[in-house]
Amino acid sequence: MDYVIEMLDICKNFGTLKANDHVTFQLKKGEVHALVGENGAGKSTLMSILFGLYGADEGEIRYNGKKVEIRNPNDANRLKIGMVHQHFKLVDVFTVTENIILGNEDTKLGFLVKQNSRKKIIELRDRYGLFVDPDALVKDISVGMQQRVEILKMLYRDADILIFDEPTAVLTPQEIDELMLTIRNFAKEGKSIVIITHKLAEVMAVADRCTVLRKGKCIGTMETKDTSLEQLAEMMVGRKINFSIDKKPAQIGKEVFRAEHVSFFNKEKNRLSVNDVSFHVNRGEIVGIAGIEGNGQTELVNVITGLRKQTAGKFFLHENEITYASIRKKLEKGLGHIPEDRHKHGLVLDFDLQNNLILESYYLPDFQKFGFIKKDAIHRFAEQLISKFDIRSAGGAESIARSMSGGNQQKAIIAREITRNPDLLIAVQPTRGLDVGAIEFIHQELLEQRDSGKGVLLVSLELDEIMDLSDRILVMYDGKIVARLDPKTTSFHEIGLYMSGSKQSEVNADERA
Amino acid sequence: MKGHELWNKIKAFSVKAAKATWSFLKKVGLACGHGLKKFFTGSGFRSAVPSFLSIGLGLVFGIFTMFIIWLLVRWKVFDVVNDPKFFLGVTKLLMGGFNQGMYSVGYMLYRAAPLILTGLSVGFAFKTGLFNIGAPGQLVVGSLAALLVGVKLQLAAPWHWMLCLLAGMAAGAIWAFIVGLFKSVFNVHEVVASIMMNYIAMYFTFWAIENLGIQNQFCIRTGPNRWTCSLAPNSVTVLSTAALPKGLAEFFGGYSLNIGIVIALIAVVVMYIILHKTTLGYQLKAAGFNREASRYAGMNTKRNIILSMVIAGMLAGLGGAVAIMVSDKRMFLEEGLMSAEFMSLGFDGISIALLGISEPIGIALAGLFLAFIRQGGDYMDLANYMKELADVITSVIIYFSALSVVLYQWISKRKAKKKTLLKGEEGSDER
Numbered sequence: 033m034d035y036v037i038e039m040l041d042i043c044k045n046f047g048t049l050k051a052n053d054h055v056t057f058q059l060k061k062g063e064v065h066a067l068v069g070e071n072g073a074g075k076s077t078l079m080s081i082l083f084g085l086y087g088a089d090e091g092e093i094r095y096n097g098k099k100v101e102i103r104n105p106n107d108a109n110r111l112k113i114g115m116v117h118q119h120f121k122l123v124d125v126f127t128v129t130e131n132i133i134l135g136n137e138d139t140k141l142g143f144l145v146k147q148n149s150r151k152k153i154i155e156l157r158d159r160y161g162l163f164v165d166p167d168a169l170v171k172d173i174s175v176g177m178q179q180r181v182e183i184l185k186m187l188y189r190d191a192d193i194l195i196f197d198e199p200t201a202v203l204t205p206q207e208i209d210e211l212m213l214t215i216r217n218f219a220k221e222g223k224s225i226v227i228i229t230h231k232l233a234e235v236m237a238v239a240d241r242c243t244v245l246r247k248g249k250c251i252g253t254m255e256t257k258d259t260s261l262e263q264l265a266e267m268m269v270g271r272k273i274n275f276s277i278d279k280k281p282a283q284i285g286k287e288v289f290r291a292e293h294v295s296f297f298n299k300e301k302n303r304l305s306v307n308d309v310s311f312h313v314n315r316g317e318i319v320g321i322a323g324i325e326g327n328g329q330t331e332l333v334n335v336i337t338g339l340r341k342q343t344a345g346k347f348f349l350h351e352n353e354i355t356y357a358s359i360r361k362k363l364e365k366g367l368g369h370i371p372e373d374r375h376k377h378g379l380v381l382d383f384d385l386q387n388n389l390i391l392e393s394y395y396l397p398d399f400q401k402f403g404f405i406k407k408d409a410i411h412r413f414a415e416q417l418i419s420k421f422d423i424r425s426a427g428g429a430e431s432i433a434r435s436m437s438g439g440n441q442q443k444a445i446i447a448r449e450i451t452r453n454p455d456l457l458i459a460v461q462p463t464r465g466l467d468v469g470a471i472e473f474i475h476q477e478l479l480e481q482r483d484s485g486k487g488v489l490l491v492s493l494e495l496d497e498i499m500d501l502s503d504r505i506l507v508m509y510d511g512k513i514v515a516r517l518d519p520k521t522t523s524f525h526e527i528g529l530y531m532s533g534s535k536q537s538e539v540n541a542d543e544r545a
Numbered sequence: 546m547k548g549h550e551l552w553n554k555i556k557a558f559s560v561k562a563a564k565a566t567w568s569f570l571k572k573v574g575l576a577c578g579h580g581l582k583k584f585f586t587g588s589g590f591r592s593a594v595p596s597f598l599s600i601g602l603g604l605v606f607g608i609f610t611m612f613i614i615w616l617l618v619r620w621k622v623f624d625v626v627n628d629p630k631f632f633l634g635v636t637k638l639l640m641g642g643f644n645q646g647m648y649s650v651g652y653m654l655y656r657a658a659p660l661i662l663t664g665l666s667v668g669f670a671f672k673t674g675l676f677n678i679g680a681p682g683q684l685v686v687g688s689l690a691a692l693l694v695g696v697k698l699q700l701a702a703p704w705h706w707m708l709c710l711l712a713g714m715a716a717g718a719i720w721a722f723i724v725g726l727f728k729s730v731f732n733v734h735e736v737v738a739s740i741m742m743n744y745i746a747m748y749f750t751f752w753a754i755e756n757l758g759i760q761n762q763f764c765i766r767t768g769p770n771r772w773t774c775s776l777a778p779n780s781v782t783v784l785s786t787a788a789l790p791k792g793l794a795e796f797f798g799g800y801s802l803n804i805g806i807v808i809a810l811i812a813v814v815v816m817y818i819i820l821h822k823t824t825l826g827y828q829l830k831a832a833g834f835n836r837e838a839s840r841y842a843g844m845n846t847k848r849n850i851i852l853s854m855v856i857a858g859m860l861a862g863l864g865g866a867v868a869i870m871v872s873d874k875r876m877f878l879e880e881g882l883m884s885a886e887f888m889s890l891g892f893d894g895i896s897i898a899l900l901g902i903s904e905p906i907g908i909a910l911a912g913l914f915l916a917f918i919r920q921g922g923d924y925m926d927l928a929n930y931m932k933e934l935a936d937v938i939t940s941v942i943i944y945f946s947a948l949s950v951v952l953y954q955w956i957s958k959r960k961a962k963k964k965t966l967l968k969g970e971e972g973s974d975e976r
């Protein structure tokens with residue numbers, strides 16, 4: 033057989049949860065193999081077993097037909113297996129080179145010799161077109177570049193079997209295209225690739241074969257050319273998925289939020305990240321902010337929510353000024369926020385799920401009395417959200433957030449924010465890392481918020497999402513709003529031009545403000 | 546022929562029997578394994594595993610050291626006056642607080658009280674994401690405040706000592722408040738500020754003892770009705786109304802044990818409730834795990850930093866008050882002695898918090914353990930060992946528990962390895 037890797041009958045339990053239940057996964061040499069499945073289906077777990085992060089409870093792994101034991105990532109490295117994790121594992125304050133050689137350092141008499149490594153990195157970079165500055169600090173480079181660092185890290189260790197865990201969740205569309213090209217190149221060179229993703233279009237575009245997992249079980253492996261997007265989606269979630277969103281016409285009401293001439297000077301980057309931005313959101317509409325990452329969307333949201341202080345400008349919620357209100361005041365007045373970075377802001381990873389679900393409301397009478405926490409009430413509340421939003425985890429309300437799958441962590445945040453029923457919901461990349469079924473569900477929830485007369489500000493790097501959901505689209509480029517568009521009359525192409533800065537219109541002032 | 550058949554039968558039977566016992570053993574093994582796994586995965590116990598391990602390793606190390614000393618003396622590498630008695634030494638050490646029955650138990654509990662309180666101080670701060678290395682300073686000013694109130698005021702018994710306790714808590718709180726303020730307003734790291742505050746606390750206390758009229762005097766009779774007095778290098782003691790009552794002392798051999806341990810245990814319960822049952826604990830823990838997320842959720846992180854520090858300071862200050870509110874206790878006007886007697890209690894708090902995984906109940910146990918081992922150390926002279934061996938052992942334990950994460954990983958890896966080994970055997974059995 034020409035399988036490089038065979039994982040036969042793999043079982044892995046976390047307590048009573050069967051994360052992998054007799055899964056068989058076979059990787060051919062030189063192929064791109066997609067691994068798809070719902071959130072919590074066990075994809076990351078399966079690949080972590082292959083990479084030696086977890087030991088399988090049952091089953092065996094064969095490498096070129098020979099049975100092997102992979103006890104830790106070092107064993108995996110020896111077998112030339114490399115992995116890019118769902119959440120990157122880089123050291124912020126180290127340079128790119130230092131991160132790449134970490135754990136695999138060249139030393140001379142106990143001293144680090146970086147020169148050769150640096151040369152090798154530059155060679156690899158040029159050969160695969162993975163542009164990064166080897167001397168930049170990781171904290172100063174964009175997420176897309178960080179991913180290239182992770183890829184270079186695998187290549188530096190001469191990996192032949194490359195595992196990508198949701199590599200595109202954090203990338204811009206351009207970066208995704210580049211990554212897909214790179215991956216095809218790897219395959220052409222004879223490397224074997226596993227890619228975990230929720231974006232089925234990518235699967236169709238790049239993969240030769242794909243394997244579907246559902247609830248820990250292997251549903252099947254097939255050639256991508258023999259299948260279709262719809263069929264894949266159905267196999268994943270076990271029901272038909274509605275890809276087109278049926279959206280009722282918007283019932284636009286009074287203005288709920290207004291930003292006037294907002295600017296933010298970013299001291300770390302020494303530039304004006306948000307430059308005189310004005311806009312408003314009405315009740316009953318979804319306003320989408322499109323833009324390539326790093327054009328000020330993150331900073332704009334941070335100053336609205338109060339995570340950072342604006343340099344200039346004013347905010348109004350229901351005509352009340354909230355410019356200088358504390359974060360708690362803003363939340364109480366009706367702001368909701370699905371944050372961009374779920375690990376940094378959205379969750380206390382070491383708390384269990386139920387405690388994460390009350391992060392903003394623990395002090396309300398529902399959950400406390402005289403300062404004492406009402407454990408039962410919290411538990412009941414958590415159970416409700418878990419069943420309504422289908423949050424899956426090994427231990428239910430008591431699961432530690434850190435142990436939950438990426439998509440389910442995201443669902444927990446969304447459940448919390450939507451349940452607070454805010455008048456203005458700011459949703460930043462709300463469906464990042466979610467499976468198609470969950471995306472459909474979240475989109476419906478966002479639309480329901482809108483239809484019940486709330487305002488939604490949707491910030492997303494994904495144009496599809498913006499186009500499908502928004503009633504109005506704002507495009508940000510270089511800290512400014514460069515276009516205000518109607519999704520019914522605009523096109524992907526036009527938005528793309530604005531996003532890349534090749535087209536600009538004089539719309540910096542809000543129509544109303 | 547018959548013999549041959551019989552032989553075959555026996556062979557078949559024995560193979561069967563062997564297989565049956567093997568599968569039975571396997572089942573039993575699995576069941577035991579499962580039970581053990583369940584036991585170990587109980588979250589509280591599980592996180593305490595490294596502590597128990599370090600204690601075990603520390604003790605083994607200590608006993609090993611004692612053995613080596615014993616050997617070296619036997620082989621005449623050292624010349625000593627009194628030969629160490631290995632077995633007696635080990636017994637004395639391990640008997641700890643039980644060496645002299647109730648009397649030594651009482652002394653151990655007396656010793657444990659301030660240790661538990663400073664442990665709580667550091668542990669609580671840890672839980673909220675702060676490293677309170679300022680416990681020594683907070684403790685010393687707590688002692689000073691309690692002493693001042695205990696000397697300068699004339700009050701009836703319960704009110705007097707209660708007021709002293711409050712004074713100690715207040716002083717510790719103020720000391721820690723300054724650190725919290727610096728951190729939340731000027732973003733000065735609490736460790737830096739705390740270390741400075743520790744020095745200030747010590748010299749301020751020296752100054753206060755000398756200048757606020759609480760320095761001890763010793764007087765010599767130089768004639769009829771004539772006394773010549775001069776200043777002693779230490780402080781006075783608290784008035785008897787301000788000394789902690791010794792309610793239980795009778796029972797514990799009529800000495801030393803006061804209600805300090807009761808106060809400490811009350812503090813343990815209170816801290817447990819605050820941490821696990823209140824919204825205050827909830828938000829402080831949230832900030833401890835992820836300050837950014839707590840900010841995102843609308844919690845007032847600046848206020849919370851100050852609040853955590855103040856609570857931690859109160860606990861350390863209370864520890865200081867408990868330590869000084871004893872009828873014969875004095876503070877010495879000398880750096881070395883001050884450090885050894887009072888400041889070190891604060892530093893012990895760090896070790897205890899580590900060993901007790903910052904959980905109030907763990908801290909209570911760790912504090913008692915430290916007192917137990919030190920008590921055992923005191924009895925080791927009887928076996929001609931130095932009592933400092935107890936300190937060696939505790940230091941080793943602390944080192945191990947500081948390395949506990951690594952240790953724990955190492956053990957899990959070992960476990961995993963064993964599992965794969967077992968699996969290999971199983972495989973060969975089937976083939």
Ligand SMILES: Nc1ncnc2c1ncn2[C@@H]1O[C@H](COP(=O)(O)OP(=O)(O)OP(=O)(O)O)[C@@H](O)[C@H]1O
Pocket residue numbers: 046049051069070071072073074075076077078118424425426435436437438439440465
């Ligand atoms: N360390 C762990 N402890 C307990 N449960 C875990 C642990 N890691 C994963 N799980 C559970 O195992 C299941 C599978 O998780 P896994 O991360 O493999 O999902 P996934 O398919 O990668 O999902 P996603 O698309 O959301 O990333 C989840 O229900 C998760 O809660």
Ligand SMILES: [Mg+2]
Pocket residue numbers: 075076077118197437438439
């Ligand atoms: Mg995953």
